[in-house]
Each structure stands twice: as structure tokens, then as C-alpha cells.
Amino acid sequence: VSAHTASTPTTPTGHDHRPETLAKPDLSSATPQQIRQAYREQRYSGDTWGLAPEYLQVATVVVPAEVALDFFTFCQRNSPSCPVLEVLDRGSSRVKTLAPDADITTDLGKYRVFRNGDCIDEPPHIDGLWSDDLVTFLIGCTASFEPHLVSAGIDLPYVAEGKTTPVYVTDRQANEAGVFRGPLAVSMRQVAPEMISRVVQITSRYPAFHGAPVHVGDPGVLGIADLEQPYSGDPPRLDVNKVPVFWACSVTPQLAAMASATPFMMSNAPNFMFLADTLTTDLAVFA
Amino acid sequence: VSAHTASTPTTPTGHDHRPETLAKPDLSSATPQQIRQAYREQRYSGDTWGLAPEYLQVATVVVPAEVALDFFTFCQRNSPSCPVLEVLDRGSSRVKTLAPDADITTDLGKYRVFRNGDCIDEPPHIDGLWSDDLVTFLIGCTASFEPHLVSAGIDLPYVAEGKTTPVYVTDRQANEAGVFRGPLAVSMRQVAPEMISRVVQITSRYPAFHGAPVHVGDPGVLGIADLEQPYSGDPPRLDVNKVPVFWACSVTPQLAAMASATPFMMSNAPNFMFLADTLTTDLAVFA
Numbered sequence: 001v002s003a004h005t006a007s008t009p010t011t012p013t014g015h016d017h018r019p020e021t022l023a024k025p026d027l028s029s030a031t032p033q034q035i036r037q038a039y040r041e042q043r044y045s046g047d048t049w050g051l052a053p054e055y056l057q058v059a060t061v062v063v064p065a066e067v068a069l070d071f072f073t074f075c076q077r078n079s080p081s082c083p084v085l086e087v088l089d090r091g092s093s094r095v096k097t098l099a100p101d102a103d104i105t106t107d108l109g110k111y112r113v114f115r116n117g118d119c120i121d122e123p124p125h126i127d128g129l130w131s132d133d134l135v136t137f138l139i140g141c142t143a144s145f146e147p148h149l150v151s152a153g154i155d156l157p158y159v160a161e162g163k164t165t166p167v168y169v170t171d172r173q174a175n176e177a178g179v180f181r182g183p184l185a186v187s188m189r190q191v192a193p194e195m196i197s198r199v200v201q202i203t204s205r206y207p208a209f210h211g212a213p214v215h216v217g218d219p220g221v222l223g224i225a226d227l228e229q230p231y232s233g234d235p236p237r238l239d240v241n242k243v244p245v246f247w248a249c250s251v252t253p254q255l256a257a258m259a260s261a262t263p264f265m266m267s268n269a270p271n272f273m274f275l276a277d278t279l280t281t282d283l284a285v286f287a
Numbered sequence: 288v289s290a291h292t293a294s295t296p297t298t299p300t301g302h303d304h305r306p307e308t309l310a311k312p313d314l315s316s317a318t319p320q321q322i323r324q325a326y327r328e329q330r331y332s333g334d335t336w337g338l339a340p341e342y343l344q345v346a347t348v349v350v351p352a353e354v355a356l357d358f359f360t361f362c363q364r365n366s367p368s369c370p371v372l373e374v375l376d377r378g379s380s381r382v383k384t385l386a387p388d389a390d391i392t393t394d395l396g397k398y399r400v401f402r403n404g405d406c407i408d409e410p411p412h413i414d415g416l417w418s419d420d421l422v423t424f425l426i427g428c429t430a431s432f433e434p435h436l437v438s439a440g441i442d443l444p445y446v447a448e449g450k451t452t453p454v455y456v457t458d459r460q461a462n463e464a465g466v467f468r469g470p471l472a473v474s475m476r477q478v479a480p481e482m483i484s485r486v487v488q489i490t491s492r493y494p495a496f497h498g499a500p501v502h503v504g505d506p507g508v509l510g511i512a513d514l515e516q517p518y519s520g521d522p523p524r525l526d527v528n529k530v531p532v533f534w535a536c537s538v539t540p541q542l543a544a545m546a547s548a549t550p551f552m553m554s555n556a557p558n559f560m561f562l563a564d565t566l567t568t569d570l571a572v573f574a
Contacts, residue, residue: 069356069422072363073374077384087360089465097364097462135356175384178376204573207494211572285498285572286491 027051032099032275036107042124045109047271049164053147056209056280057273058085059139059250060104060111062126062266065090068135070178074256075137077175080248081184083140083208085283091132098276103127104136110269112254117261119254122269129266139250140209141273142187144280148202154195158234164271165189166230167251171223174252182259185231185251186214186222190242199245208283215246222246232270314338319386319562323394329411332396334558336451340434343496343567344560345372346426346537347391347398349413349553352377355422357465361543362424364462367535368471370427370495372570378419385563390414391423397556399541404548406541409556416553426537427496428560429474431567435489441482445521451558452476453517454538458510461539469546472518472538473501473509477529486532495570502533509533519557 027035027044032055038044048057063071068090075082086097088104095102105127113121113129123129142165150159158165165187172184187210191199196216204212219227227244228235232251257265268274314322314331319342325331335344350358355377362369373385382389392414400408400416410416429452437446445452452474459471474497478486483503491499506514514531515522519538544552555561 065356069352069359069377072356072359073376076371076374084363087363087464089360090356177374201573207572285494286488 032277035275036099036102039109039124040103040106045124047109047164048273048275049143049271050159050162052275054279054281056085056098056276056278056283057141057143058098058276059141059253060108060268060274061137061139061253062104062134063137063262064264065133065135067179067262070180071135071137071253074174074177074180075139075253077177078184078252080210080214081174081252082250083210084137085140085208086138088136088138090135093127093130093136095138095274095276098138098278099274100277102274102276104138104274105130108268108272108274110272112267112269114254114257114262114265114267116263117258119258126266138274138276139253140206141250142210142247143273144209145203145206148206148280149189149199152198152202154199154202155192156189158236163234164232166227166233166236167249167270168219168222168224168227168246169231169255174256179262180256180260182252182256185249185255186224186246187233187249188219188227188230188236188244188246190236190239191245192242196243196245203247205284205286206280207285209280210247210249213245214248217243219244219246319564322562323386323389326396326411327390327393332411334396334451335560335562336430336558337446337449339562341566341568343372343385343563343565343570344428344430345385345563346428346540347395347555347561348424348426348540349391349421350424350549351551352420352422354466354549357467358422358424358540361461361464361467362426362540364464365471365535365539367497367501368461368539369537370497371424372427372495373425375423375425377422380414380417380421380423382425382563385425385565386561387564389561391425391561392417395555395559395561397559399554399556401541401544401549401552401554403550404545406545413553425561425563426540427493428537429497429534430560431496432490432493435493435567436476436486439485439489441486441489442479443476445523450521451519453514453520453523454536454557455506455509455511455514455533456518456542461543466549467543467547469539469543472536472542473511473533474520474536475506475514475517475523475531475533477523477526478532479529483530483532490534492571492573493567494572496567497535497537500532501535504530506531506533
């Protein structure tokens, strides 16, 4: 029963380990490699939203090998939310395909550490927590298609303001797998009614990062009571002339860590994605 | 080294357990449920090519739990060849999503049993070989998009003749994962030059069953010496006015079983797919 109460997510009891010293514009024209290096050397502490817009941004989930098959199956059974783009060998923190030689323990800006369902810390690196029995999953994220919406002329004012996309916990339960269960998360963008078709067409090209919207319109249908109170991301400025459009979201595994009281899981912190060397357009299922 | 010699696949040393008693037309208008029932009761021994054309046909791979994470990772690393559409719980032979309550051990027409890399038998059922530590993967197959090609007016004469699509072993190696390695398989259809674009468009809609072609034209580029000698399926009647078009193929895991000398694996026999209750159009990424 407690496994289904995660719609009130816990707040991390750790604290941010570093001040926000460097502004985002500093890396606005950086390559994914430069951004990973900046994180590795702790020269940048901002999130990745809007950075290296041509490149893939992915969510990162690390679990012990003994539950890795369960987690992988959870992702498959909820593939719109958790499209797995790469799985690292057991014990390896080295990415092979999406960014050769990147280290998953140091090359992100902020992580989350879950123990027994609680987010207990948000450290800048996780190399000190690494062990040989950990398996890493890299999962698609809508940060990868947002630049395609902007360049197609979809009006998303918060992007230019440097704000992040709001994410909500729905009242829909994910399909269970082994020890993993929990609610589904969604991201939301407000879209002008005449542009909804275009938004569906553009995002349909990218099932690797959640594909077409899962819902258009009334947030109440997903059990979302107040759009101005997202689970993560910046609260949106509501626009009565636009329609809320919702996509499956890779925050879902973090909700599963909490709902399932997973003994141990690590992930990226929301909006602190792993920046890959792969162009987003390389993953389009049609041009 | 021996792991890479599977491009000369072994021939099953077992034999077909039943005569071909019932003709294919008998089930030409049957539902997936009726076809599964006929296989379960051993009232039909033909393959599934062309049956229930609106419904998903999937490949089936069963491995011991101790290598299930490796196999799942192999599929992810070769996702054009091995798109995983469902994973059953450890020890369960019951399908949940694609065909509720179907039994994966009795509801196909012919299986393959691999031991130490050899295909040692092709039994009609595998319930007698079942154990609690087996994990089943259901994988997309191009049988699911062939009816869409036919109904779009693509001329594939062998379909009307009741023949099966030829499958070839390429000289390309799959990406390795844990104990699994081996060559990539492809299926081939001859397409009139003016219809190649349409064929690419139609199959791009269906990444769940291999998506767009991986190669158009010269079979030698894939290391295929003779199109008239396929690994499985019927030898094609070559048409000089058409171009061979190749798709990634779900026979790849069977080649991996042989190349990797996997201690134990079971699969469907080629062209004897699992018939799901899911409409193929439900898996289109765009309409």
C-alpha cells in the first residue's frame, strides 16, 4: 500500500553542495564535451536546460545489479516514459555509444541518491558512491526535443527566459515490474491551439525521447490539481490562450525509487541531464 | 574466436515432430486467439506468414534468468534488430500485454531449442522444458509490417503465393553485451525503384517492428554472396527490375545463441511467430 503513496514525493534531506557560482550563459555555445568537462571539474553548477540544443540530453538511473533486470523491465513496460537509449556494462561507469569515454559518475552537474525510498542527498558527483555491482541506464528526455519545437516557431516563452519545463506527478500508476512500481510523471508545455498539430508531428519523430504527447488539455484528467505547483521545474505562467500539452517523462524512475522504497538508486537531479555527443536528429524515426 | 564464426549457422539436429497436416488457408481468416488455440491443440502445423494480417506477429526468445540482463542489454544495443515489446516475469510463461493469458510455451507452432550454441530440436511445444528461472522476451518482427506494404500496393508476389520472406546472415557483427555476440540478420524484399520511397515511409512508422530499411541495393555490401540462398525463408525469385531492400531482423538473437555458445536458449522457429492480440497500427509512431 505504501508503494502507492508516492504522489507526495519526499524532499531531499541533503543540501546543495555548491553555490550557483557560474551563470548559464557561460556555456551557452559549449559542446557537450565541454559541458561534461565543466561539470567534472565543478566549474559549472547550473542545469542543462537549453544547453547544446542540437545534442541529446538523457536521464541517468543507477541501480544495483540484483534489481537491474527488474528496472530494465520496468522501463520496457513503461516505454513512453522510460525509453532506454543505452545500458552500461555491470560495474562500468563509462558510456560507450552516446558519448564515448564519458564517466557517468562525474560528468553530470547534480545527482540524487535514494535509500529506502528517500532522496537523501543531491551530490555534485557520485564517484565516491560507486561500486562494481551497479548498472547504469541512460533514458531519453524531452529536453532533447524542446529545441526542435522552438526552431519550428512554437512559442515557449519560458525557454528564452532560461526557465525549465514543469514536471508533474499524475494519478496514473506505471506498469509494475519486480520490485518497481509508482506513479507516472509528465512534463507540460502550453501550446497555442493552432500549433498543436505541428507539435504532435514534430515530437512523433522522436520516440527515443518520449515521442508524441500523451494528453492534450484538462490537467484534471491526469489527476493534476494545480499546474502552478509542479513537482520539479519552474512553475509555469499560465496563459489562457494556450492549451496544456503533456508528455511522458523520465522523472518516472525517480518516483519509482520512492514509491518502491528501493534500498538504493542514484539518478540525475531533475533538469541536470547527461549531455551526449549524439545529435538529436540522428534518433528521428523519420526526417 | 569461435564466437564469431556463426555466419555458417548450424542446422537443427532434431526433426519436425509432426506432418504438415492442415493447409494454411484453413486459418486464413482466423483471429490471433483462434490461431494460438489451433497451435496449442496441435491442429495446425503451418507457419504464421500471412495469417491475421492486421495483428502483431512477434519473435519469442527464452533465456535463463542468470543471462537475462545480458540478453536484454544485447537487445537494447541492437535495437533495430531486437525491439523488445514485452518481457514476462521470471518463471512466467503467461503473456500479459500483447495477448492476455496466452501461454508462450504452447501457443506457437514450432520452437527451436539451443544448447551450447547448437540448435538441437524444433519441438511443437516447449512446456515440457519450462522452469521457474526462465525469462521470456517478445520481439518485433517484419511480418507485422508486410501487410501494410501489400495494402499500399507494393508488389510482393511471394506473399500471394504463400511463401515466406527470405532472411540472410550478414558480415556485420551485432554490438556485444555480456555473454552475447554474433552476426546481424536481415530480411529482404525486392521493391520496384519507384516504390522505394513509399516503402521507407510506411516502415518508418513502425520502429516497434524494425522500422525503416537498413540497406537498399547491393547485397554484397552486407556480405551476402547469393540472394537465392537465404538462411531461412523461401529463396526469392530474383527480379532484375527491382532493388533488394533490407531490414534488421529478429532472427539475430538465434544467431547470437549459436555464436555465443549459449548454454540454453529457446526461441520460435523462423516464420513461426507468436500472434498477439494487438493491432499493428496501434504501434505506429505516427498515423
